[in-house]
Amino acid sequence: MKIGTKDFDEFVKEVQAFHGNIAPGVVAGGIMVDLAIKHLPPGILFDAVCETGHCLPDAVQLLTPCTMGNGWLKVVETGRFAVALYDKYTGEGMRVFLDAAKLRDFPEIRAWFLREKRKEDQDMGMLLDEFRRAGGGIFTISPVRMSPAFLEGKKRKKSPIRICAACGEAYSASLGNPCPACRGEGPYVVEH
Numbered sequence: 001m002k003i004g005t006k007d008f009d010e011f012v013k014e015v016q017a018f019h020g021n022i023a024p025g026v027v028a029g030g031i032m033v034d035l036a037i038k039h040l041p042p043g044i045l046f047d048a049v050c051e052t053g054h055c056l057p058d059a060v061q062l063l064t065p066c067t068m069g070n071g072w073l074k075v076v077e078t079g080r081f082a083v084a085l086y087d088k089y090t091g092e093g094m095r096v097f098l099d100a101a102k103l104r105d106f107p108e109i110r111a112w113f114l115r116e117k118r119k120e121d122q123d124m125g126m127l128l129d130e131f132r133r134a135g136g137g138i139f140t141i142s143p144v145r146m147s148p149a150f151l152e153g154k155k156r157k158k159s160p161i162r163i164c165a166a167c168g169e170a171y172s173a174s175l176g177n178p179c180p181a182c183r184g185e186g187p188y189v190v191e192h
């Protein structure tokens with residue numbers, strides 16, 4: 001089985017290097033992204049949306065030009081293990097999800113996916129074998145059209161910049177005054 005231009009084992013190595021470990025979710029995500037690309041018209045400029053922030057975004061970032069940083073990849077949390085690639089101008093695309101109804105012959109994938117086994121009890125060798133055997137067969141793919149509100153939201157102009165009166169740092173003025181960190185919404189207990 002090929003994932004993008006790589007064969008399966010090569011892709012698994014890339015997952016380990018990029019993601020930090022061989023996460024089953026990134027391996028599955030690789031098959032999903034590959035499947036979606038193959039079902040899009042060739043040569044279109046596509047953007048991506050993941051329905052979970054777990055694992056799937058890394059598969060998109062490994063296999064496409066879409067990243068969180070360049071804004072071509074967005075996460076909209078529905079909690080579903082699904083990714084969609086869509087034409088960035090028309091919003092027409094393909095959505096792929098890991099289909100729990102198709103896992104009967106793949107007990108190790110099922111146990112991982114439905115969290116029926118603790119992580120330490122998972123058998124990575126068996127899991128990878130099952131992914132290799134399953135290929136695209138455990139996923140369901142269907143056409144989608146992105147909502148106008150979602151596409152419009154992506155085009156929103158960037159906010160002006162203001163210097164925060166409290167911390168003196170530049171920040172997006174649209175976030176209120178003073179900056180969110182100085183209103184106690186930052187991630188740190190000690191910042192200075």
Ligand SMILES: [Zn+2]
Pocket residue numbers: 164165166167168169178179180181182
């Ligand atoms: Zn501030």
